[in-house]
Amino acid sequence: MTPSPYIKPYLQTPGPTPIPPEVSQAMAYPVVYHRAPAFVPIYAAALENLKKVFDTQNDVLCFAGSGTAGMDSAFANLVQPGDKVLVTSAGKFGERWRDLAEAYEADYVYLDVEWGTQIDPAEVDRALTENPGIELVYTTFSETSTGVVHDVKSIAEVAHKHGALIIVDAISGLGAGELHQDAWGLDVVVSGSQKALMLPPGMGFASPNEQALARAAAKPQGRFFLDWNRTSKGQKKDPPDSPFTPPVNLFMALGKALDMILEEGLENVYDRHRLLGRAARAAMKAQGLEIFGLDAEEAAVVTAVTIPDSVDGNQVTKVMRDKYGITIAGGQSQLKGKIFRIAHCGYFGPFDIITVVSAVELTLKELGADIELGAGVAAAMNVFADAGVPVNA
């Protein structure tokens, strides 16, 4: 797949993300039987350590699946046809909540927020005031399609004021942006393996609190594989036992990845992500490029950049990939050809930013933009130098 070292492959998308070699090795360990004593401590440790990353006392329910399986479970378990819910959306993954509301025939109010802007808690408050009887609020932490990280803590306060539960899609944000499920009162947090958890895709998570589990238990039909109570019952056993064959090799990988995250320390992990975001934004702005969405410290997951009018927007990711071997994500849906996205969620360090910035400079210059080669790289380097990289070492 690599015809020449001129185009060594670099994965710089916001999911899947590159995974550490230690994690690959753990995943390649010979398969073990999921009920054998050899698997039990791996499974139990992963379940305990996941709670630390979610910062919750709830069980983090694990499903073989994608992140969308986790999102799906938050409808399949909580929503019956006709239930009143509020869906907030400011991007492609907010729209997925809406698609789920359609699929599960919820009676939903749709708070459609401009892509690239933050969801305003006051707007959520107004929507809940104007539509009494809403029991569930679905929202997004890091909106991967725009790079915007939303203030889910404030949105949760508003939801609770109106007596609603809040369900947060933290698929790309968990382990990248600072999030505290219990302290922020998030009733359910959903995530996936293939972002900042530094794993391949293949696992979805949901961490319902007691209220959410009770709501699910009150109507147990209409689901099976993604049923929370079935998986919760298994995970609560001593030793824990998955109701269905778990992805044992992904659990071995998860164990290793969580060890790495907790050894670095969650606060340090968040600091690192903030720093990489800051460097990426500084680099882009040094080239006169405009940050799409949130130009702020909390935009620690992915940096979206507006493609200048002088450039054919559909060529950027193509040249990056075909000429330089670097896979970045372009814009999705209405943003197709209008933005590109630099990922920094997961197994990313300063020189990943240097690499991608230098390739962006070469690419945009080649495509006709007004670029001074190296200026963005220097800006990123200055951010790293100012921070005293490696921070917290």
Next chain:
Amino acid sequence: MTPSPYIKPYLQTPGPTPIPPEVSQAMAYPVVYHRAPAFVPIYAAALENLKKVFDTQNDVLCFAGSGTAGMDSAFANLVQPGDKVLVTSAGKFGERWRDLAEAYEADYVYLDVEWGTQIDPAEVDRALTENPGIELVYTTFSETSTGVVHDVKSIAEVAHKHGALIIVDAISGLGAGELHQDAWGLDVVVSGSQKALMLPPGMGFASPNEQALARAAAKPQGRFFLDWNRTSKGQKKDPPDSPFTPPVNLFMALGKALDMILEEGLENVYDRHRLLGRAARAAMKAQGLEIFGLDAEEAAVVTAVTIPDSVDGNQVTKVMRDKYGITIAGGQSQLKGKIFRIAHCGYFGPFDIITVVSAVELTLKELGADIELGAGVAAAMNVFADAGVPVNA
């Protein structure tokens, strides 16, 4: 995990099964973006080659999930509350169909067949005659809990005579026992990655034909992640595109495993499984042990053996594992402590049978059974010698 080569670990359970080192290596390849050109041919080839193993023209829909996700999808997509279905069951995994029928509030007739016996197509005929209006028949190909392989071809004929669709759980059987979806008229076949496909757990499959897809499309609500039409639409694109992030590393592994299976040749793969089953049964019978369930050529997936009364049945798997490092499966539910199971579905060759048979002999002798060490091994060796192993080389 291996304190000494005295107890080298051997995985001999009917799922998860051991995987070839080539497949482990493929899985450990660096993550690629699922929409990058590097992934497209891997994904497309896997989808095409899966059809060959199912022996179908239908698309084989792939889900991140376990085999149960595939089974779940065959209820979530086909059944609305109150729909009349027939569930046939002759073991633990037949019971899973019943649990799904409960979860999806089907109006179901339950054909409860004695564990260890085959489902009689005439009984299915009688159940369908006595209960007119049944539209769906759920059955099992290889019942992993008993080792019995059912005559799904004849059951399909009966179902079709009554105008019902048939849905077959082939999770442990696919790629081990001979199965021809289209020629046998199986409307939906469900499977999973972690059995004879020689992969870790993490993928579920369902291969609905046009009639099954049309039934699903007629009532598209109440599901999302496991929705057949959503995944079908994605897989039919050119190039194929998964609606949600696919488990890219498992697909790399799947590509390699399918190459190996097709290179060996499906007929040869079936012959090998039949041979391994024959050798396992001959070995057990040479020790005076009784085969539980089906003592026949089609029992090619897993050999279940009745534990002699003289032996504490709960000690067998424990001694096998703790003293000899060999993980086999015991009995489940009502068969707990009454049988043990020797798996031979997937990446198994003659010396895996020799190994497990010799460990069974040592274990049973230690536990007080009347065993002549080596007699079973010799019987297995004679089967291999008579067959001229390696067959078809």
